[in-house]
Amino acid sequence: MSAWETVIGLEIHAQLATSSKIFSGASTAFGAEPNTQACAVDLGMPGVLPVLNGEAVNMAVRFGVAVAAEIGQESVFARKNYFYPDLPKGYQISQFELPIVGKGHIFINLEDGDSRKIGLTRAHLEEDAGKSLHEEFPGQTGIDLNRAGTPLLEIVSDPDMRSAKEAVTYARKIHSLVRYLEICDGNMQEGSFRCDANVSVRLKGEKELGTRAELKNINSFRFLERAINFEIERQIELIEDGGKVVQETRLYDSDRDETRSMRSKEEANDYRYFPDPDLLPVIVTDADIERIRAALPELPEQKKQRFIDELEVSDYHADLLTGSRETADYFEQALAQAPRLASQLANWILGDLSAALNKSDLDIQDSPITPPMLAQLVERIGDNTISGKIAKQVFEAMWQAQGSADEIIDARGLKQITDSAAIESLIDEVIAANPGQVEQFRAGKEKVLGFLVGQVMKQSRGKANPGQVNSMLRDKLK
Amino acid sequence: MFMTVREIQQGLVKKQFSSVEITRQYLQDIEQHNPLLNCYISVTADIALQQAQAADSAIAAGTNASLTGVPVAHKDLYCTDGVRTSCGSRMLDNFIAPYDATVIENFKRDGAIMLGKTNMDEFAMGSSNENSYYGVVTNPWNSERVPGGSSGGSAAAVAAGLAPAATGTDTGGSIRQPAALCGITGIKPTYGRVSRYGMVAFGSSLDQGGAFARSAEDCAILLQTMAGFDRRDSTSVDQPVPDFSSDPGQGIEGLKIGLPKEYFADGLDGDVARVIDTAIEEFRRLGANIREISLPNTGLSIPVYYVIALAECSSNLSRFDGVRFGHRCDNPVDLEDLYKRSRAEGFGEEVKRRIMLGTYALSAGYYDAYYLKAQQLRRMIKQDFERAFADIDLILGPTTPEVAFKIGAKTDDPVSMYLQDIYTISLNLAGLPGMSIPAGFVDGLPVGLQLIGNYFDEARLLNAAHCYQQVSDWHMQSPVLKS
Numbered sequence: 013m014s015a016w017e018t019v020i021g022l023e024i025h026a027q028l029a030t031s032s033k034i035f036s037g038a039s040t041a042f043g044a045e046p047n048t049q050a051c052a053v054d055l056g057m058p059g060v061l062p063v064l065n066g067e068a069v070n071m072a073v074r075f076g077v078a079v080a081a082e083i084g085q086e087s088v089f090a091r092k093n094y095f096y097p098d099l100p101k102g103y104q105i106s107q108f109e110l111p112i113v114g115k116g117h118i119f120i121n122l123e124d125g126d127s128r129k130i131g132l133t134r135a136h137l138e139e140d141a142g143k144s145l146h147e148e149f150p151g152q153t154g155i156d157l158n159r160a161g162t163p164l165l166e167i168v169s170d171p172d173m174r175s176a177k178e179a180v181t182y183a184r185k186i187h188s189l190v191r192y193l194e195i196c197d198g199n200m201q202e203g204s205f206r207c208d209a210n211v212s213v214r215l216k217g218e219k220e221l222g223t224r225a226e227l228k229n230i231n232s233f234r235f236l237e238r239a240i241n242f243e244i245e246r247q248i249e250l251i252e253d254g255g256k257v258v259q260e261t262r263l264y265d266s267d268r269d270e271t272r273s274m275r276s277k278e279e280a281n282d283y284r285y286f287p288d289p290d291l292l293p294v295i296v297t298d299a300d301i302e303r304i305r306a307a308l309p310e311l312p313e314q315k316k317q318r319f320i321d322e323l324e325v326s327d328y329h330a331d332l333l334t335g336s337r338e339t340a341d342y343f344e345q346a347l348a349q350a351p352r353l354a355s356q357l358a359n360w361i362l363g364d365l366s367a368a369l370n371k372s373d374l375d376i377q378d379s380p381i382t383p384p385m386l387a388q389l390v391e392r393i394g395d396n397t398i399s400g401k402i403a404k405q406v407f408e409a410m411w412q413a414q415g416s417a418d419e420i421i422d423a424r425g426l427k428q429i430t431d432s433a434a435i436e437s438l439i440d441e442v443i444a445a446n447p448g449q450v451e452q453f454r455a456g457k458e459k460v461l462g463f464l465v466g467q468v469m470k471q472s473r474g475k476a477n478p479g480q481v482n483s484m485l486r487d488k489l490k
Numbered sequence: 491m492f493m494t495v496r497e498i499q500q501g502l503v504k505k506q507f508s509s510v511e512i513t514r515q516y517l518q519d520i521e522q523h524n525p526l527l528n529c530y531i532s533v534t535a536d537i538a539l540q541q542a543q544a545a546d547s548a549i550a551a552g553t554n555a556s557l558t559g560v561p562v563a564h565k566d567l568y569c570t571d572g573v574r575t576s577c578g579s580r581m582l583d584n585f586i587a588p589y590d591a592t593v594i595e596n597f598k599r600d601g602a603i604m605l606g607k608t609n610m611d612e613f614a615m616g617s618s619n620e621n622s623y624y625g626v627v628t629n630p631w632n633s634e635r636v637p638g639g640s641s642g643g644s645a646a647a648v649a650a651g652l653a654p655a656a657t658g659t660d661t662g663g664s665i666r667q668p669a670a671l672c673g674i675t676g677i678k679p680t681y682g683r684v685s686r687y688g689m690v691a692f693g694s695s696l697d698q699g700g701a702f703a704r705s706a707e708d709c710a711i712l713l714q715t716m717a718g719f720d721r722r723d724s725t726s727v728d729q730p731v732p733d734f735s736s737d738p739g740q741g742i743e744g745l746k747i748g749l750p751k752e753y754f755a756d757g758l759d760g761d762v763a764r765v766i767d768t769a770i771e772e773f774r775r776l777g778a779n780i781r782e783i784s785l786p787n788t789g790l791s792i793p794v795y796y797v798i799a800l801a802e803c804s805s806n807l808s809r810f811d812g813v814r815f816g817h818r819c820d821n822p823v824d825l826e827d828l829y830k831r832s833r834a835e836g837f838g839e840e841v842k843r844r845i846m847l848g849t850y851a852l853s854a855g856y857y858d859a860y861y862l863k864a865q866q867l868r869r870m871i872k873q874d875f876e877r878a879f880a881d882i883d884l885i886l887g888p889t890t891p892e893v894a895f896k897i898g899a900k901t902d903d904p905v906s907m908y909l910q911d912i913y914t915i916s917l918n919l920a921g922l923p924g925m926s927i928p929a930g931f932v933d934g935l936p937v938g939l940q941l942i943g944n945y946f947d948e949a950r951l952l953n954a955a956h957c958y959q960q961v962s963d964w965h966m967q968s969p970v971l972k973s
Contacts, residue, residue: 284854
């Protein structure tokens with residue numbers, strides 16, 4: 013048992029899904045030719061002025077309401093001053109003293125089944141910077157300002173997490189939440205959802221926080237976990253070897269799976285924050301908050317509870333189904349077609365479907381088996397057209413794009429035999445062929461029945477209804 | 491050529507002359523007198539003549555707007571699409587603006603002709619026009635004297651008859667002070683009345699566009715074009731714009747005018763005081779009800795201003811980094827070298843001084859003592875005015891403590907230079923509208939009288955100035971130009 017305790021806080025930058033930038037009318041679409049989506053305002057031309065995109069404010073408030081946060085009724089944009097080539101104005105418009113979203117919290121589920129409350133310090137609106145391109149221009153730096161001015165919501169947690177796993181669970185929860193709220197597309201590869209982690213260690217029982225390092229450049233949950241674990245080990249080793257952790261920013265290098273020092277606090281900027289005189293304070297009224305609250309979509313917690321209460325899905329399954337909006341949407345779309353088969357659908361989605369998706373490294377929204385297709389398969393089990401065992405074959409065939417469940421059942425003649433006469437003749441054959449086992453059963457050896465049922469199923473090539481075979485066989489042998 | 495905007499409008503409509511004719515005349519006068527006055531940085535003759543031709547066609551077709559065919563000069567701080575916008579700085583010597591400021595758009599919409607871009611203190615920082623990369627502007631009344639600043643080029647151009655009217659910007663007195671020193675009429679409207687979009691920022695919470703002309707009546711015509719809510723400027727105010735340019739007509743009988751005792755205290759030149767006293771008598775004769783008032787925090791305005799304006803400017807000027815536009819040093823060895831040399835070479839002394847002071851005021855550990863404190867005092871200065879305007883309609887006093895000083899007289903003493911703005915600066919801190927109108931002469935140099943109005947009360951301000959100009963002719967005096 014380690015003597016050390018890890019303390020982690022996350023800063024998440026969620027790119028808000030507005031169609032235009034936070035202070036200009038330029039498009040926020042990803043992947044355009046460099047500098048084709050940067051207008052005079054984004055370029056920081058002399059004389060231009062920012063105009064706030066109201067949709068970004070709405071989205072920030074939507075997030076604040078969803079995490080039970082205090083909403084800043086008067087929040088203020090401030091300038092964060094520093095020089096960098098991809099920061100056109102020489103300052104970033106952000107929020108400092110009065111953020112739009114104040115203290116809030118969410119709950120995460122730990123591995124041991126417990127739930128933990130994670131505090132949110134604040135969430136504030138800011139503009140993104142552009143990108144510096146080093147590789148394309150040997151000896152020079154290219155600058156692409158398409159991203160400059162893209163709205164970000166920076167979500168700052170309290171230092172409430174105690175392991176890399178917890179940090180990832182929290183990050184996934186926020187990721188899921190912003191997707192549910194439709195305020196961020198959550199695409200980590202494109203940088204729409206970025207995590208910075210503040211990591212420190214201290215001896216267990218210690219009250220003071222240790223000196224922290226800020227980890228940047230993490231673009232997946234897997235890397236988040238690895239970066240934090242690397243950093244924890246590095247800090248513990250450093251201290252145990254008599255060294256001291258310095259407060260600094262460290263970049264995570266996923267190729268080498270290590271963090272590297274980027275800049276220490278001593279060389280850090282004095283950002284000289286002050287209220288941006290070009291923008292008025294943002295006023296959010298109680299009525300605005302209520303209007304936004306009323307329009308909130310169903311949130312993961314509510315959805316989970318509804319699945320448990322109304323659909324009788326198990327707690328565990330409900331949690332998994334609502335873990336991502338895509339999974340929940342898939343489930344609900346399938347459920348629309350097979351409304352009485354909720355728990356069976358949950359079993360299939362979280363079992364075979366999820367395994368198949370993992371194996372092919374596919375997201376659920378890209379599944380070759382669509383929700384109505386899966387619903388049809390589950391219905392065919394429910395109405396005894398096929399057995400559960402045959403259903404697995406049908407699922408395989410559907411995954412291979414060989415058609416719908418009904419088409420595959422028809423084409424392969426997989427329809428279950430439920431005709432009593434047909435089953436009876438199979439049973440007679442099996443009784444005749446296995447006199448010894450029949451004798452044993454009649455002598456009271458219950459277990460042998462299973463063998464006989466199996467023989468009948470085999471004769472039917474799996475298509476006989478196993479329940480029906482069971483009861484008919486039992487009658488025959490009385 | 492000494493004509494008013496009103497006279498040009500009427501002459502054009504009555505076909506006494508064409509826009510091309512008067513535009514040619516102004517361009518000729520500029521060619522003759524600009525070498526000494528240096529009030530234009532760029533003369534846009536081709537554009538002006540094209541616009542004048544179009545104006546003449548519009549007038550002939552009867553599709554003319556309020557300023558169709560009237561030549562105007564623009565302070566070189568307003569972005570003009572396709573035309574160099576230098577801000578009086580080496581930094582932007584090569585900068586061709588890619589868009590029009592809202593004010594410029596408005597002038598184009600109303601048919602005005604652009605004669606050129608006028609000289610100014612670099613990035614509007616200065617009170618004498620000595621801080622220009624393009625050299626000192628001389629005062630048309632005396633070429634050894636400064637024209638005031640920062641809009642010195644615009645003021646000198648109008649005073650010298652090299653433009654009937656010009657735009658300016660006023661952050662701490664940059665319209666009113668040069669108007670006073672050059673003997674013309676200038677108006678700085680309420681903060682938020684004129685869009686700042688496309689005006690290169692100095693102190694964003696203080697900057698306000700305004701106009702110079704030869705009369706209050708002309709200023710009203712210009713302001714009509716310039717004013718109005720602009721979606722692109724979040725600090726522009728969505729207030730209806732009254733009709734300034736209709737004949738103000740009514741007198742100032744019973745108008746309550748306050749004289750702040752702090753504006754007549756030590757520091758005011760005795761001769762200037764006597765000129766102002768005479769003007770006050772004139773206002774009294776016009777029926778104004780004149781009383782003394784107090785603006786007790788006036789003394790704080792200069793230190794408060796220099797903290798706030800400089801803090802804002804230090805941030806506003808960060809975008810001039812040699813990366814995307816403006817001056818870039820030769821062969822930078824790395825990024826830091828690029829920043830340091832581009833900015834060291836591109837900015838002049840006063841601009842660098844202000845960036846450094848402003849950076850200091852915003853630094854960690856100093857922010858509370860300087861910036862935050864200054865904001866608190868700014869509210870007190872504003873409250874002084876709010877209290878005063880509860881009982882009075884207008885405030886009257888001198889625009890500047892003295893007449894135009896000699897070129898070079900204050901260049902080594904920035905604080906004495908800053909004190910030139912003692913009467914003008916507090917309006918910017920409060921966001922109030924103000925005017926300077928000619929009220930007489932001391933030793934052949936013009937004296938300006940300042941009128942201060944309540945928020946969005948420019949109409950009353952213009953009317954009072956107009957009434958005074960009906961019974962005085964100081965504003966119609968013209969200097970004799972050397973060439």
